[in-house]
Amino acid sequence: MSKLTLDDLRKLRDEKKKAMTQRESGAGKRGVVTIGMGTCGIAAGAKGVFDAFLDEMDKAGISDISIRQTGCMGLCFSEPTVEVATADMPHVVYGNVDEETARRIVRDHLAGNALVSDHIFDKPSVDIIEKGEK
Amino acid sequence: MHATLCDLMMDLVQNSVEANATEIELTLTQAQGKVEFSVKDNGNGMSKETQDKAVDPFYSDGKKHAHRRVGLGLPFLLQTADAVGGKATILSEEGRGTLIQFCAEAKHVDLPPVGNVASAATMMLSQPLAGDLKIVRSTDVDSYTLTRGMLADVLGDLNDAQNLTLMKTYIESQEENLEKTGTSYE
Numbered sequence: 001m002s003k004l005t006l007d008d009l010r011k012l013r014d015e016k017k018k019a020m021t022q023r024e025s026g027a028g029k030r031g032v033v034t035i036g037m038g039t040c041g042i043a044a045g046a047k048g049v050f051d052a053f054l055d056e057m058d059k060a061g062i063s064d065i066s067i068r069q070t071g072c073m074g075l076c077f078s079e080p081t082v083e084v085a086t087a088d089m090p091h092v093v094y095g096n097v098d099e100e101t102a103r104r105i106v107r108d109h110l111a112g113n114a115l116v117s118d119h120i121f122d123k124p125s126v127d128i129i130e131k132g133e134k
Numbered sequence: 135m136h137a138t139l140c141d142l143m144m145d146l147v148q149n150s151v152e153a154n155a156t157e158i159e160l161t162l163t164q165a166q167g168k169v170e171f172s173v174k175d176n177g178n179g180m181s182k183e184t185q186d187k188a189v190d191p192f193y194s195d196g197k198k199h200a201h202r203r204v205g206l207g208l209p210f211l212l213q214t215a216d217a218v219g220g221k222a223t224i225l226s227e228e229g230r231g232t233l234i235q236f237c238a239e240a241k242h243v244d245l246p247p248v249g250n251v252a253s254a255a256t257m258m259l260s261q262p263l264a265g266d267l268k269i270v271r272s273t274d275v276d277s278y279t280l281t282r283g284m285l286a287d288v289l290g291d292l293n294d295a296q297n298l299t300l301m302k303t304y305i306e307s308q309e310e311n312l313e314k315t316g317t318s319y320e
Contacts, residue, residue, distance in 0.1 A: 003311035
């Protein structure tokens with residue numbers, strides 16, 4: 001790959017956008033995937049999980065889901081943790097998400113509307129609930 | 135201890151974000167046989183007393199998680215510096231911001247690898263941030279600079295998966311170019 005300039009990047013973006021609007025009717029975002037990126041998440045491999053989400057969503061052609069980062073979600077023991085909130089499914093926090101699990105979440109949850117049951121944590125830890133935070 | 139230097143940098147940048155910084159600058163330099171990085175922010179900063187406590191792994195300010203008894207970000211950095219005969223410094227002033235610097239010999243056998251700069255940078259740059267994040271990456275012979283503002287201007291929504299993939303591709307090409315220009319760290 002030759003070194004891209006910002007103009008190249010802009011062109012690539014326009015091409016992608018064009019392809020996307022041809023495929024879809026321009027609907028808004030269907031949901032958001034939030035990846036924990038505190039010390040615990042980073043140490044447990046959040047970066048690889050982030051890469052796996054990007055790659056698998058690209059492969060699956062999913063463009064109506066946002067990806068965000070947050071700090072520690074209070075579930076350090078089950079990092080990397082990933083929260084998936086989509087309009088048509090229950091909000092779920094997944095724990096112990098390695099790269100393969102991330103790919104499963106994309107294929108099953110985001111594309112197939114099926115929960116990845118063996119990685120679900122249904123609520124944040126107690127110290128966070130008490131403060132009324134998520 | 136974090137597996138890569140990128141992980142350490144991500145951790146420090148995350149600290150800056152949580153300290154309500156609006157201007158964050160990360161530099162990563164591999165030159166003259168050394169690896170150096172720094173994170174400078176204009177966030178809340180820390181008093182001298184808090185700085186002393188922040189290097190203790192069994193200290194957390196308790197603001198985010200009330201019952202948390204550990205805070206490993208800065209201790210990991212100091213531990214890494216210590217393990218490789220390097221240097222990590224923390225300069226901070228309450229209300230003004232924080233500057234953290236790390237320097238080590240690139241060839242030290244215990245120095246963690248730099249890691250995947252493109253994916254770490256993509257993650258850092260796409261974080262929710264009220265202001266701007268600037269990343270300056272350089273080697274002996276070449277350098278490149280990324281800012282969140284510049285990338286948001288070109289790409290638009292930085293939480294869009296396709297845009298993030300493009301951003302990563304862009305940064306990968308800058309990294310490849312650095313490698314091609316002939317600096318070897320091995």
